[in-house]
Amino acid sequence: MQRKTAAHVHLDAIRENLAIACSLAPQAQVIAVIKADGYGHGILRVAESLKERVSTFAVATIDEAMVLRDAGLSNAVLVLEGVTSAESAALARTHDLLLMVHTAEQIALAVEAKSSVWIKLDTGMHRLGFEGRELPGVLQQLQAADVDVQAICTHLACADEVDSDATRRQLDSFQTCTVGCDLPLSIANSAAIIAWPDAHADWVRPGIMLYGASPIGGEPLAAQPLQPAMTFSAQVIAVRKIAVGESVGYGAHWTCKRESLVATVGVGYADGYPRHARNGTPVFVGGGIAPLVGSVSMDMITVDVTDRPLVSIGDTAELWGRNVLVSEVAASAGTISYNLLTGVSSRVPRLYS
Numbered sequence: 001m002q003r004k005t006a007a008h009v010h011l012d013a014i015r016e017n018l019a020i021a022c023s024l025a026p027q028a029q030v031i032a033v034i035k036a037d038g039y040g041h042g043i044l045r046v047a048e049s050l051k052e053r054v055s056t057f058a059v060a061t062i063d064e065a066m067v068l069r070d071a072g073l074s075n076a077v078l079v080l081e082g083v084t085s086a087e088s089a090a091l092a093r094t095h096d097l098l099l100m101v102h103t104a105e106q107i108a109l110a111v112e113a114k115s116s117v118w119i120k121l122d123t124g125m126h127r128l129g130f131e132g133r134e135l136p137g138v139l140q141q142l143q144a145a146d147v148d149v150q151a152i153c154t155h156l157a158c159a160d161e162v163d164s165d166a167t168r169r170q171l172d173s174f175q176t177c178t179v180g181c182d183l184p185l186s187i188a189n190s191a192a193i194i195a196w197p198d199a200h201a202d203w204v205r206p207g208i209m210l211y212g213a214s215p216i217g218g219e220p221l222a223a224q225p226l227q228p229a230m231t232f233s234a235q236v237i238a239v240r241k242i243a244v245g246e247s248v249g250y251g252a253h254w255t256c257k258r259e260s261l262v263a264t265v266g267v268g269y270a271d272g273y274p275r276h277a278r279n280g281t282p283v284f285v286g287g288g289i290a291p292l293v294g295s296v297s298m299d300m301i302t303v304d305v306t307d308r309p310l311v312s313i314g315d316t317a318e319l320w321g322r323n324v325l326v327s328e329v330a331a332s333a334g335t336i337s338y339n340l341l342t343g344v345s346s347r348v349p350r351l352y353s
């Protein structure tokens with residue numbers, strides 16, 4: 001690649017973040033969530049770097065699981081959405097994949113294919129899962145058919161709020177409907193690993209924290225030991241002097257109030273930089289933070305470097321990474337870190353270290 005726009009992926013940071021997840025939930029086993037191309041970091045490289053450290057990976061879809069199997073990965077792999085056809089269930093069986101079951105249809109598929117499964121209960125998120133009162137019947141059906149049930153799980157809707165009645169209700173409900181059940185239990189995503197120790201149970205399912213983004217909103221940099229695993233960077237391709245009263249970019253949404261130095265950086269929404277990032281979104285360039293100004297274009301952004309007059313063509317700008325947290329950029333664009341990390345486009349090479 002000649003253009004310098006790139007997502008640098010720090011695999012050692014991912015391993016450190018896994019160690020943090022393990023130390024926060026020392027009694028639990030870890031299932032590393034690497035769906036959506038490892039949250040944009042490259043599913044195979046992430047899997048490769050963690051495969052000796054975790055027994056099990058989770059992906060969203062069977063196609064993602066097959067990417068892992070086709071590459072020869074032999075860890076257990078859980079398909080979080082399960083499957084919707086007999087053909088997929090048979091493929092999963094052939095490749096020794098664990099399937100989530102959350103509908104009557106999936107029970108039938110699992111019975112037919114003799115799959116190994118996790119059961120998903122809906123305790124309040126109301127997206128996927130059986131009602132708690134259905135659990136005895138579901139278990140009976142699966143076990144009568146010799147389906148290997150490996151765990152029962154649920155998913156929290158509000159784990160990122162450190163004090164949440166909705167989460168307390170979900171935990172109570174899960175506890176109530178699994179009481180006396182001697183199967184392994186799983187509740188916690190990253191937010192619950194960090195903020196809800198009562199939710200750790202037997203298996204924790206860290207995703208976003210592995211990539212170094214805190215799932216807890218508004219957490220300051222100093223409070224989080226997580227290591228950002230992606231540095232998204234691009235080059236300054238022009239530095240222009242703009243006169244008072246002139247505007248910059250599409251729609252003329254930013255107007256100079258003082259004579260300004262504006263750096264144009266070679267990254268835009270076609271690369272995954274958020275189109276809705278507001279004026280003032282931090283960009284790290286020339287050794288410090290400078291504010292985004294004007295609209296984000298397809299291939300370029302503009303940054304006010306008036307206070308960093310040494311910035312020049314060829315300099316590297318960090319869009320997010322260790323100096324600008326992806327969560328800050330997300331907040332400034334009205335979205336979440338997950339959206340930005342998974343949205344870095346295929347035009348952007350991933351470079352590994």
Ligand SMILES: *Cc1c(COP(=O)(O)O)cnc(C)c1O
Binds near residue numbers: 190
């Ligand atoms: C994506 C996902 C996770 C991981 O969530 P994070 O917030 O990224 O830690 C865990 N469990 C399920 C069911 C998921 O879909």
